[in-house]
Amino acid sequence: MFCVSCGTPILEEQNFCGKCGQTVKRPAPPSRPAAVPAAVPAGARCNWCGADADLSQSACPHCGATLKLPAAAAESGWTKLPARKDMAKLQIGNSSCQIEGQYVPVADMNLAAGDSVYFTHHVLLWRDPQVNVTSMSLKGAWKRMFAGLPLIMTQAEGPGHIAFSKDDPGELIPVALQPGQSIDVREHMLLAATSTVTYDWFQTGIWFSTKNGDDTETHYPVGCYMDRFTSARTPGLLLLHAGGNVFVRNLAPGQTILVKPTALVFKDPTVGMQLHFEHPGAQVAFWRSWGNRYLWLRLTGPGRVAIQSVFERLEGESRNISQWSNATTTRW
Amino acid sequence: MIEPADSPAVEPFERIQCQWCQGMNEKAALACRACGAPLDIRNLISESGWREAPRIRDMTEIQFSSSTCQVEGEIVPVAEINLGPGDSVFFEHHVMLWKEERVAMSVMQLAGGLKRAFAGMPFIISVAAGPGRIAFSRDATGELIVLPVHPGMELDVREHAFLLSSHQIAYSFVRIKGLSNILFGGQGMYMDRFVTTSAAGVLILHGYGNVFERRLGPGESIMVEPGAFLYKDSSVTMNVEFQKLGTGFFGGTKMSLAKMTGPGRVGIQSMYVHHNTE
Numbered sequence: 001m002f003c004v005s006c007g008t009p010i011l012e013e014q015n016f017c018g019k020c021g022q023t024v025k026r027p028a029p030p031s032r033p034a035a036v037p038a039a040v041p042a043g044a045r046c047n048w049c050g051a052d053a054d055l056s057q058s059a060c061p062h063c064g065a066t067l068k069l070p071a072a073a074a075e076s077g078w079t080k081l082p083a084r085k086d087m088a089k090l091q092i093g094n095s096s097c098q099i100e101g102q103y104v105p106v107a108d109m110n111l112a113a114g115d116s117v118y119f120t121h122h123v124l125l126w127r128d129p130q131v132n133v134t135s136m137s138l139k140g141a142w143k144r145m146f147a148g149l150p151l152i153m154t155q156a157e158g159p160g161h162i163a164f165s166k167d168d169p170g171e172l173i174p175v176a177l178q179p180g181q182s183i184d185v186r187e188h189m190l191l192a193a194t195s196t197v198t199y200d201w202f203q204t205g206i207w208f209s210t211k212n213g214d215d216t217e218t219h220y221p222v223g224c225y226m227d228r229f230t231s232a233r234t235p236g237l238l239l240l241h242a243g244g245n246v247f248v249r250n251l252a253p254g255q256t257i258l259v260k261p262t263a264l265v266f267k268d269p270t271v272g273m274q275l276h277f278e279h280p281g282a283q284v285a286f287w288r289s290w291g292n293r294y295l296w297l298r299l300t301g302p303g304r305v306a307i308q309s310v311f312e313r314l315e316g317e318s319r320n321i322s323q324w325s326n327a328t329t330t331r332w
Numbered sequence: 333m334i335e336p337a338d339s340p341a342v343e344p345f346e347r348i349q350c351q352w353c354q355g356m357n358e359k360a361a362l363a364c365r366a367c368g369a370p371l372d373i374r375n376l377i378s379e380s381g382w383r384e385a386p387r388i389r390d391m392t393e394i395q396f397s398s399s400t401c402q403v404e405g406e407i408v409p410v411a412e413i414n415l416g417p418g419d420s421v422f423f424e425h426h427v428m429l430w431k432e433e434r435v436a437m438s439v440m441q442l443a444g445g446l447k448r449a450f451a452g453m454p455f456i457i458s459v460a461a462g463p464g465r466i467a468f469s470r471d472a473t474g475e476l477i478v479l480p481v482h483p484g485m486e487l488d489v490r491e492h493a494f495l496l497s498s499h500q501i502a503y504s505f506v507r508i509k510g511l512s513n514i515l516f517g518g519q520g521m522y523m524d525r526f527v528t529t530s531a532a533g534v535l536i537l538h539g540y541g542n543v544f545e546r547r548l549g550p551g552e553s554i555m556v557e558p559g560a561f562l563y564k565d566s567s568v569t570m571n572v573e574f575q576k577l578g579t580g581f582f583g584g585t586k587m588s589l590a591k592m593t594g595p596g597r598v599g600i601q602s603m604y605v606h607h608n609t610e
Contacts, residue, residue, distance in 0.1 A: 072391050074402050074412055076465045080390070103407070169407050169473045244408025244469065259430040280458055281438035294425055294437065294458075309408040309429065309469040332437050 048082045049176040062176040062235075064088035064099055078247040078307075081171055090174055092194055092237045095158060097174070105172040106165040107191060107239050111158025118199070119164055119192035121154045123241075128160035155195065164192050166241040170310065173246055173265070175238040177231035185266045187223040189240045197236035201225045206261070206273055206297070208324035210316040219316040221261030222273065222297060240265065243310030251301025258296040262311040268303030275327035293318070298328070351375045352386050353480045366534070367478040368392040368403055378544075385477050385543035385599070394478055396498050396534040399462060401478075409476045410469045411495055411536055415462025422503065423496040425458040427468045435464035440503070457503060468495050470538040474603065477537040479563070481528045486566035489524040493537050493562055500533030501526045508570075525566065537563060541603030548594025555589040559604035565596030 046060035065082035094112035276296040355366035369386035376384040398416025440457040
């Protein structure tokens with residue numbers, strides 16, 4: 001614990017700061033559950049995460065979205081991530097998380113005793129010395145190594161502060177998971193998750209192989225594996241980081257949209273994925289007609305999907321594709 | 333802020349002129365219909381004469397022929413087009429972010445395509461035809477520059493910098509003249525050239541970082557880092573010149589800068605790869 005006025009470390013038994021004399025205000029004992037407003041007005045919900053929210057507050061305590069502003073929705077149905085005031089604070093049980101900065105945002109967690117988060121070690125920006133950091137073993141290490149996924153997750157246990165950032169201009173996406181809720185996230189998007197969220201992964205089944213002479217190369221436009229995060233019994237918080245701006249939309253059952261595969265950020269498990277090839281019309285047939293073919297990911301509702309406006313260059317798109325997972329084709 | 337009009341009486345024909353593109357707008361408009369520039373913010377011009385490209389507000393709508401374009405996001409902005417029937421836009425296909433299935437796709441045949449393929453330029457320009465929605469973004473932080481192009485205008489643009497253009501504009505490319513311009517110009521052999529013939533159209537560029545523009549008078553020159561060059565009126569000439577930087581030892585080093593000479597507009601970007609100091 002630290003003095004609120006000069007930042008000097010304070011021992012458990014001290015009532016005044018030894019350096020500046022400031023009275024020590026102790027936080028409420030952590031055993032008490034976080035204050036939940038007794039009566040939430042009917043229909044007061046956060047537009048973004050769906051959690052009950054007290055409209056007298058300016059920001060949703062679960063995801064930090066500004067409550068009083070209408071969502072910035074494009075006419076096409078995509079909604080921008082909700083406006084979030086700099087320094088917005090989210091509450092997760094007894095711990096909290098403050099999101100700082102708007103260009104390359106930082107997630108600054110204040111972990112209560114006994115609460116923990118996990119993350120991949122390269123996103124750690126700083127931590128208090130007393131925060132205990134251990135490694136977390138993951139099942140299927142071999143398969144993960146081959147798939148290029150992080151082998152080791154790091155776990156940090158409170159009490160204390162720990163902060164995370166990714167070295168890219170972009171947006172931080174807090175996803176509040178209600179008990180029983182799952183979400184599928186493209187690999188390398190995770191910044192940190194509370195330990196109440198279980199982490200699993202599955203094969204995307206989206207691939208194609210290109211052939212060049214005797215060389216065959218298999219490409220995974222949305223990754224070989226996708227992460228699935230589930231909150232079992234208690235609500236959890238997932239912090240994702242995406243490049244550029246992030247847009248979200250809800251697809252109705254059967255509704256489809258074509259997106260650049262490498263722009264996908266997350267989707268509800270109910271949303272289906274499929275490859276789609278599109279051949280543009282041309283007056284002359286090219287002998288190398290695949291050179292100008294577009295490769296799309298078709299997302300089919302029902303469910304929520306999110307994309308980012310910065311994406312990696314898709315590899316192999318304009319080469320000789322010899323085999324592919326279940327796909328459709330349009331020739332204009 | 334725009335100063336209130338002198339006469340308080342409501343004048344039905346009162347218009348506001350956009351300071352960025354000179355388009356005329358209704359008095360109540362907050363952003364220019366033609367280029368999206370906020371109308372209630374004064375032009376930002378540095379003492380040296382560079383004008384900052386207007387930051388387009390999030391979700392601003394721009395209209396061209398029977399289509400609209402919405403600019404979304406402020407870190408890596410997305411241009412989302414709602415194409416009207418009969419309208420189309422062209423672009424390099426890797427900038428497509430998402431589309432509706434019904435938007436028809438074709439390719440534009442270009443003269444000299446093979447030469448360009450060898451020069452590393454996109455061999456093929458893709459065309460999307462309405463009706464339907466399609467969205468574009470480029471892979472880096474920066475700004476979208478909306479340039480309404482009127483009949484008779486000719487613009488030269490750094491290769492790969494254009495995000496999309498409406499179908500009224502004719503696309504071609506010009507070879508950059510002079511070996512030293514190619515080798516040290518920091519932008520390859522070709523520049524994209526956009527020419528409007530009869531109808532007005534819109535050209536949307538993506539600049540890395542921030543974008544600044546200045547208008548050079550006839551014969552007026554400015555030296556710019558070749559990697560920062562983004563666009564110019566075709567009346568502006570560009571020549572790479574070398575500057576010797578002596579270190580006192582041996583030969584020192586040479587630095588190349590592009591000399592742009594007016595009349596016309598020059599646009600530069602603040603984030604660039606620094607090329608060939610030699």
